[in-house]
Amino acid sequence: MEKLKPKLFSVLKHYSKEQLIKDIIAGIIVAIIALPLSIALAIASGVNPERGLYTAIIAGFFISFLGGSRVQIGGPTAAFVVIIYGIIEQHGVNGLIIATIMAGILLIIMGLLRFGSLIKFIPYTITTGFTSGIAVGIFAGQIKDFLGLKMGSVPSEFIEKMKSYGEHISTINGSALLIGVISLLILIFWPKITDKIPGSLIAVIVTTILVKFMGMHVNTIGSVYGELSSQLPTPQVPDFSFKVIKSLISPAFTIALLAGIESLLSCVVSDGMIGSKHRSNMELIAQGVGNIFSSLFGGLPATGAIARTAANVKNGGRTPISGMVHSITLLLILLILMPLAALIPMPTLAAILIMVAYNMSEWRVFVDLVKSAPKSDIIVLVATFLLTVIFDLVVAIEIGIVLAAFLFMKRMADVTDIKGWKYLEEEDYDEDNDPENISLKKVPKHTLVYEINGPMFFGAADKFMDITNESERKIKVIILRMRSVPAMDATGLHTLQKVEKICKKKHITLLFSHVQEQPLSVMEKSGFYQEIGEANFCSSIDDALEKAAMIQSV
Incomplete structure (x- = not known):
């Protein structure tokens, strides 16, 4: 039976000074990658920019410290953007905190009951469908800032959102569009020059300098959100009641399921990169603890981030120490450099998230499945995708799983x-x-x-x-x-x-x-x-x- 023991305590037995140096370097590089991304994901989720960093710092530390993977990097991910936005609109930030704590508890229970291996029974068509749907939702959410549209709050529903954009399309800000395009070009072509320095950091530096010294009329984080806090908040227990908890059971379950699926998928990918084997149940427990503490400190739901985990491996990280260094580095940036983040242009963050949406859309995989998969799988794939885009992730996962189960049973009946x-x-x-x-x-x-x-x-x-x-x-x-x-x-x-x-x-x-x-x-x-x-x-x-x-x- 799989051990319920953090990987950190296993790898330290043969830890060396040389590996410590590699882990520190990898952790710092991953922190640089995570900085603009964490801020952008927080803004896309409808909360203040600092909350993205709180998530990467608090949840990232506990996921590495207690996790079942040697190289997992935890933090906010694009998968949660759509569901966080919907929860906040319906239940407010207090509701998001309660839902995240509930999800954390569910993850711990799943780990203790050794459900780690059961996550693999979620059909690939469902994960592909809602991932592509989330990507469309993220892309749609960035149009306002990328074009610099002058409009009020953006509706959460996809169709209403697109109608609202159409009504305000005449208010495009040329300067904002120019900054967005420059950022997008840097993000596309910079990796062809070097992958040692993340393109998102270069885009942030270049466009911030352009806006600041050329006096361009472009919204920045500071102009939209005001002065940014450079301190970690004190932990706070949210106000809750049985009625509130009951109303948040479905979103909490979706957060837990998403966190479990994405974190274990990231573990499997990283295992292949370093020739290791993760402890899935311990990873679920770590994800649960990370989400509980993240929410108590004002953070967002967190999970294992595949892109940041891969970057950690490529830069020499081989133990959970690198993930802990990543969190500590972000904490120092928060305490020392956070006021400078107010200068970052909003179109730049929108461009970063557009690239995230493109990369997570897996549109080639989607098209291949439509061409080659059995009709029952195509039905599940398309239904989950459309439900995610038009309604929300909770509805998509619930109906997707039920539909997949019914079609599976029909298939089994056909072969009997x-x-x-x-x-x-x-x-x-x-x-x-x-x-x-x-x-x-x-x-x-x-x-x-x-x-x-x-x-x-x-x-x-x-x-x-x-x-x-x-x-x-x-x-x-x-x-x-x-x-x-x-x-x-x-x-x-x-x-x-x-x-x-x-x-x-x-x-x-x-x-x-x-x-x-x-x-x-x-x-x-x-x-x-x-x-x-x-x-x-x-x-x-x-x-x-x-x-x-x-x-x-x-």
Whole structure:
């Protein structure tokens, strides 16, 4: 069983001075990458810029300190932007804090119950659908600042948002658009020059200097949000009631699910990069603790950030120390340099988030899935995407999972079938021209053999009732061969009970062949096994056929 022990305590046993230096350098570089991104994500979420840094500092530290990965970098991510914006609009910042604490508690419970491995059962089509939907939502949210539109608050709903942009399109600020385009060009082409210094930092420096010294009329963080605080807030417990908690259960569950999926996905990616193996359940606990403390200090929901984790690995980070250095570096920047952040142009942050949206959209993967995936998967993919864009992430995930479950059950029902064996003694039977005769055994007269393939569950229950419809023949024995039935639910059992009653009414003996462990356990617990009788359960089809022949001779 997987250990519930932070990776930090394991790697320190063989820690060296050389690795410490590499971890410190990697942590500082990742902090530089995280600085503009954390501020931009906070603004896109509808909160003050400082809250993004609080999240990266507090949550990032605990995720590294307690996490199950050697190199995970925690902090705010684009995946949460849409849901945070919606929670704040409906429940305010206090509601966001409560929802994040609840999500943290859920994550800890998931880790303690060792649910880490269950996250992989979320269908790929759902994660791709809502990720692409989030990307569209983030892009749409940046249009106002990128174009410098003069308008009030932006509606949270996608359709209303686009209508509002259309109504104010004539208020485009040329200077803002120019700064946005310059920023976007830097973000696109700078990585082709070097990846040692992040393009987002260069874009921030260049455009801040242009706006400041050329006197351009462009909104900056300071002009929109006023003076920025350079201190960490004191922890505060939010006001809450049962009614508030009840209303936030669904958003809290979505935050927890998103944090779990994204953090473990990041762990899997980083494992492949460094040849390590993460502890998924410990990672969930660390994510939970990180989110609880982040919210208490005024931060946002946090999770493992794939891009920052990859940057950590590429720059030499190999232990959780680098993630802790990243948090400490951001804390020093907050305390010393935060007032300078007020000079950053809003179109620059919008451009940074547009690039984030493009990178997370995975539009090529989306198109490939639409071209090559089965129709049921395409339905789930497109439905989740549209629901995320038009409504919200909570609705998209709930309906997406339910839809995927129903389509999966239909697919399982489609592959479950019942095959009846033929009488080899029939006068018109041509053994030489029967392509299946090699696999068939001699079936005694007045005996029917049915081989069931696939799970016996409620989605396929109707198929089993055909077993007893052979009324025109003088059937004395029916054999159900169940070697290919891996599982059975209550509905499948109920169907067998109905078959048994019909057989008893028609004076037909019901035999079972090669019943696997799980279906047999279900039968024993319900008393069905005892009702049929141990003697009527055969270990192989040969034994069942022999017993059928004996019954005929009596």
